[in-house]
Every structure is written in C-alpha cells, then in structure tokens.
Amino acid sequence: MSTPKTIRWGILATGGIAKTFTxxxxxxxxxxxxxxxxxxxxxxxxxxxxxxxxxxxxxxGCPADAKAYGSYEELVKDPNIDIIYIATPHSHHYQNAMLCLEAGKNVLCEKAFTVNAAQAKALAEKAKEKDLFLMEAVWTRYFPLSIYVRDLITSGRIGPVVRVTADNGFATDPEEAFGDGKHRLVNPDLAGGALLDLGIYSLTWVFQTLYHTQPEKTRQPPKVLAAVKNYSQTKAADETTTIMLVFPRSPEDGGDAHAVATTSIRVTTTPGGTHDAPSIRISGPKGEIQVFPPAFRPTRTKLILNDGTVEEKHWPHPGPGKGSGWYNGFGNGKNAEGEGHGMFWEADEAATALLEGRKEGKYEGLAESILIMEVMDEVRKQGGLVYPEKIETTKYPTEL
Ligand SMILES: NC(=O)c1ccc[n+]([C@@H]2O[C@H](COP(=O)([O-])OP(=O)(O)OC[C@H]3O[C@@H](n4cnc5c(N)ncnc54)[C@H](OP(=O)(O)O)[C@@H]3O)[C@@H](O)[C@H]2O)c1
Incomplete structure (x- = not known):
C-alpha cells in the first residue's frame, strides 16, 4: 500500500459550516x-x-503552526495551500472563488455554487483558463448512501425511473427566528431564501437520480414550472418554493420522467424530527427507493419492490468512534460521540482529484452545477425572485 498523499487546505470564512467541515x-x-x-x-x-x-x-483542532489571516486576500497568497474551501454566504461565493482562482488556487466552494448561472459559468471558464480544480461542495452527492442509490437506479432494480419527489425544509417561524431580517436565510443581500439554501438539496436528489444516472451523451436539461412564495418581511428571499420538472428521455429508456422538488423554511418533511416518512421517493415500474430525512444528510434508505422485497439500510457516518471524546455537528445539532458529519467524503474526492490531475468533481461536474443554477434562475424568473445587482453581477472585483 502506498503512503497517503497529504493535501494542504486553506479555509476561507470562519462561520458555522466552516467549523463543521474543518x-x-x-x-x-x-x-x-x-x-x-x-x-x-x-x-x-x-x-x-x-x-x-x-x-x-x-x-x-487545527495544527498549531497553521496560519491565521485577517483577510481573504492574504489567504490566497499563501504558497503552502493546495486547495481552498469557501464557506461564506452564497452571495459572496462568486467574488471569493474568483479571488482564489485568480491567485492560482484550486477551489471547493460551498453550495449554492453561486447566485446565478452566469456567475457559475464565469467561474468554470476561469478555472479552465488557469487549469485549476473547481467543485461545488454538494457533500450529499459523495455519501456512500448516494452512490448506492445511483447504483440501484442504473442496475435497473426498479426499472426506468418514472417519477421522483424530493423535499427539504425547516419548520421554522422566520418572523420569530429571523425577525430583524439579517440572517442569511432571509436576507436578500446574502442571497437568502429556501431555494438556494435548502431547495438545492431537493434539486440535487432530482438531478442525481434522473439526470446524472443517464448517459452523458444523451441526457438533456429538464423543462421547469415553478411556484415561489416570497418572504413577506423582506419582500425577497423565498420562504416556500415548489418546482415541477420534466426530464426528456427516449421511449426505449422509459420516455419522459417527472419530478417534483419542494422546499420551505416554514414547513418540513417530518415535523418533530421523527424522520418517519421519506423525503425522497424514486419510483419505477418495479418498485421504489425511499431516502429518509434530512435530505442533505440522510442515513437510512428503503428499497421496496412490487414483489414484496423490502431492503432497509442504515448508513452511519464514521469517525473517531465512541470513547474518543470527539464531537461534530452543525449549529445546535450535535452528533453522537465520535460520529463524523459526512463532509469528509467530498473533501476526499477533491483531494483525490488533485492527486489524479482531474479538474472537476466526479459525481457532479461543472456542467451539471451550471445546469442546476440555470434551473434555479428559471425558478426565480417564474417566481419574481430578484436579488440586488451587486450580488447578481459577474463583474469582478465588486465590493460587497
Ligand atoms: N453543506 C452544508 O451542510 C451547509 C450547511 C450550512 C451552510 N452551508 C453553506 O455554507 C455557506 C455558509 O453558511 P454558514 O451557515 O456557515 O453561514 P455563517 O455561519 O453565517 O458563516 C458565514 C461566514 O462567512 C463569512 N462572511 C464573510 N462576509 C460575510 C457577510 N457579509 N455576512 C455574513 N458572513 C460573512 C463570516 O466569516 P469570516 O468573516 O470570519 O470569514 C461568516 O462567519 C452558505 O453558502 C451555506 O449555503 C452548507
């Protein structure tokens, strides 16, 4: 067995998810x-x-000799960094990722990748021009659970997928929780709202089951119909969004496939955190695959076939284990002792890509990230959801 190669990370931003990831x-x-x-x-x-x-x-718990910088500009100049993880609000991803790429740094950038597709395209072009690695940090795609679900689909166990429903939401009272309108979930200046923050996971499930699993040469973008309810307090930032998608497929492959992706910051799939109903249902003529909440970090799947077969699986997130005294989690949520959060799988993929000289993520390349941004652009257009020009622009640099 060869010695593992060590990849040296720089972390850009110090908020909630930056802590969990690190x-x-x-x-x-x-x-x-x-x-x-x-x-x-x-x-x-x-x-x-x-x-x-x-x-x-x-x-x-970073190494004692890790450097602390008081600006992102200083970080990108550090010659010892192989790759930078960006964990600012999505309003800032474009400017921050451009800063890194211009400085010659590989990038793993949190979801939603950017505010719109034009920004995503500009980043992809810059990465290509500079011959750098660039990947949207949609961690869920890299879970062994997701690989299993995609393999089930391509193996044909449920037949060609006919329909997917995918939900991701939080049961919050936004007026109570984010009353001053400053929180990134509801703040238009930070590209707030359910769609970009939570709906991206509903779309991730729709795309990884109905698009990514189709042959690259023949798959086509979906048609989109959307309903958007904007948050009344800030007049922008959607609180509930519902998207219907039709994925064209040849008659031999099962014909058109349907999907419904839903998201909300006011309602959730399973109130009370019971997780007793699937947030994702992938239905085919021979049966169904169910994925249980939360859609962004699921740990349970069920395959139910028409012939009565039921295969339930649990997908624990490994880590240092019980007795280690080590804890991770996000926000107020704390995982069990020694249980990882699951963000390391995307990091492993980014690191492996660097080793292999690949410039994109294996389970979601840049073209697919851009396509999903295009779908979200269309949803926002249909729902009249507009963000301030300074965060929609592709002009770099722009002061935010
Ligand atoms: N993968 C996941 O499970 C997951 C979960 C939550 C969030 N996310 C994504 O990660 C990103 C960050 O989310 P978060 O929950 O970590 O947010 P957060 O706790 O608010 O942290 C964001 C950090 O960005 C930096 N920042 C720079 N300019 C800022 C500005 N104008 N306003 C606010 N913060 C600013 C701040 O750190 P410094 O100024 O100290 O650098 C801040 O701590 C979002 O894009 C979100 O969608 C992903």
Missing amino acids: KDLLVDPQTRGVTNVKHTVVAAASSSSQSRAQDFLKDT
Whole structure:
C-alpha cells in the first residue's frame, strides 16, 4: 500500500459550516477506509479579524503552526495551500472563488455554487483558463448512501425511473427566528431564501437520480414550472418554493420522467424530527427507493419492490468512534460521540482529484452545477425572485 498523499487546505470564512467541515477534514481518513489521501489545514482566514481566524483554528483542532489571516486576500497568497474551501454566504461565493482562482488556487466552494448561472459559468471558464480544480461542495452527492442509490437506479432494480419527489425544509417561524431580517436565510443581500439554501438539496436528489444516472451523451436539461412564495418581511428571499420538472428521455429508456422538488423554511418533511416518512421517493415500474430525512444528510434508505422485497439500510457516518471524546455537528445539532458529519467524503474526492490531475468533481461536474443554477434562475424568473445587482453581477472585483 502506498503512503497517503497529504493535501494542504486553506479555509476561507470562519462561520458555522466552516467549523463543521474543518473538524471532519481532520478526522483520520482510515476511519472510513480511505488510504490514498490525508488532509491537513495550513491556514484559515476571517474577513473580520485575525483573532477570529486564530480562535477558529484553535476551536477546530487545527495544527498549531497553521496560519491565521485577517483577510481573504492574504489567504490566497499563501504558497503552502493546495486547495481552498469557501464557506461564506452564497452571495459572496462568486467574488471569493474568483479571488482564489485568480491567485492560482484550486477551489471547493460551498453550495449554492453561486447566485446565478452566469456567475457559475464565469467561474468554470476561469478555472479552465488557469487549469485549476473547481467543485461545488454538494457533500450529499459523495455519501456512500448516494452512490448506492445511483447504483440501484442504473442496475435497473426498479426499472426506468418514472417519477421522483424530493423535499427539504425547516419548520421554522422566520418572523420569530429571523425577525430583524439579517440572517442569511432571509436576507436578500446574502442571497437568502429556501431555494438556494435548502431547495438545492431537493434539486440535487432530482438531478442525481434522473439526470446524472443517464448517459452523458444523451441526457438533456429538464423543462421547469415553478411556484415561489416570497418572504413577506423582506419582500425577497423565498420562504416556500415548489418546482415541477420534466426530464426528456427516449421511449426505449422509459420516455419522459417527472419530478417534483419542494422546499420551505416554514414547513418540513417530518415535523418533530421523527424522520418517519421519506423525503425522497424514486419510483419505477418495479418498485421504489425511499431516502429518509434530512435530505442533505440522510442515513437510512428503503428499497421496496412490487414483489414484496423490502431492503432497509442504515448508513452511519464514521469517525473517531465512541470513547474518543470527539464531537461534530452543525449549529445546535450535535452528533453522537465520535460520529463524523459526512463532509469528509467530498473533501476526499477533491483531494483525490488533485492527486489524479482531474479538474472537476466526479459525481457532479461543472456542467451539471451550471445546469442546476440555470434551473434555479428559471425558478426565480417564474417566481419574481430578484436579488440586488451587486450580488447578481459577474463583474469582478465588486465590493460587497
Ligand atoms: N453543506 C452544508 O451542510 C451547509 C450547511 C450550512 C451552510 N452551508 C453553506 O455554507 C455557506 C455558509 O453558511 P454558514 O451557515 O456557515 O453561514 P455563517 O455561519 O453565517 O458563516 C458565514 C461566514 O462567512 C463569512 N462572511 C464573510 N462576509 C460575510 C457577510 N457579509 N455576512 C455574513 N458572513 C460573512 C463570516 O466569516 P469570516 O468573516 O470570519 O470569514 C461568516 O462567519 C452558505 O453558502 C451555506 O449555503 C452548507
């Protein structure tokens, strides 16, 4: 067995998901059977102060010699970084990713990739021009659970998929929780709303089951019909969005396939956190695959065939294990002791791509990220959801 290659990460932003990602990144990859790569963090940057970056490095358990920067501009100049993980609000992804690419850095950028498809295209072009790796951090695509579901589909166990329904939502009272309108979930200046933040997962499930599983040469973009309800307090940032999609397919492959992707910040698939109903249902003529909530981090699937076969599977997230005293989680949610959050699989893929000289993610290339942004553009157009010009622009640099 060859020695694992260590990939040196820089972390751009110090908020909630940056913490979760970084903690996962530092878990020994062997705990999940990965032996080709290892990860280390060599630097982190905060846009507000160097001390915030310093605290971040300490809180996440980064190596003592990791550098703390008080600006993103300093971070991208660090010659010891192989790849930068961007974890700012999606309003800022375009400007931040362009900063990294211009400086010659490979990039893993949080979802939603950008505010619109024009920005996503401009980033893809810049990465190509600079011969750099660029990937949208849709972590769910890289879970073993997702690989299993896609394999089930392509193996034909349920026949050609006829319909997919996918839901992702939070049961919050936005007036109560985000009353001042500043939180990134409802703030138009931060590209807030259900669609870009949560609906991206409903669309991820629709695309990874109905689009990604089709042959690359013949698959076609879907037709889209959408209903958008904007959040009344901020007059933009959708609170509930429903999307109907039709994926063209040849008659031999089953003909057109339908999907309904739903998302909301006011209602959820299973109120009370019971997780007792599937958030994703993938239906074919021979049966159905069910994926249980939350859609972004599922751990349970059920295959139900018309002949009565039921195969239920649990997909634990490995980590240092019980007795390790190590915890991860997101926001107020804490995982069980020693249980990883599941963000390391996308990091492993990004690192492996660097090793192999690939410039895009294996389970969602840039063309697919751009196509999903195009679908979200169309949804926003149909629903009259417009963000401020400064975050929609492709002009770089733009002060935000
Ligand atoms: N994959 C997932 O499961 C997941 C989960 C949650 C969020 N996300 C995505 O990750 C991104 C960040 O989400 P988050 O929940 O981590 O947000 P957050 O807690 O608000 O953190 C965002 C960070 O971005 C930096 N930032 C720079 N300019 C900012 C501005 N004008 N306003 C606010 N923050 C600014 C701040 O760090 P410094 O200034 O210190 O650098 C801030 O702490 C979003 O795109 C979101 O969709 C992904």
